[in-house]
Amino acid sequence: MAQSAAIENDLKNGKDSTSSSVKDRAAKTLEKGVQAAQDTFEQAAFQAELATEQAGTELRKITDASAKFVRNNPGTAVAGAVGVGILVGLALRGRS
Template structure:
């Protein structure tokens, strides 16, 4: 038994569906599905490229920020080496105390 949609113009005109019209409808559905898959594939590819481009941009931006922080730290050490040595000594003492208190 063939299910006929009452709103289908051909069904309204002829009252039934012949094999050719069923084949034509199946072909149309297949083409529509193929187009939809193509569109989804294109959108997914575009989204992947956009994500890659954004990741590359953020990576480069992070590298620049790390470089700037390193440069600033070097300038601070050069402008006040005594404070830098005292800070390093303090950090070393704290690490030593933390390690010996664990035993």
């Protein structure tokens, strides 16, 4: 009770040390929050870059394997492409 009275007296007399202290702590907390958000963003960007590189590597592997299969089995590849084309055509055809 005496402390709150002292704070009120300080506020009346223009001594705003308590609110200044609260303001300083809030500013420090905000700075810590901003830094944490920046760190999190940097980590997320790094992880996204790694995932992109891995996806590119896997896509190149699949492309190389597909090209090798087509070179070794051209008849099967053409028959498969025709079959897929027919299925896509049937799927996209409107039902009358």
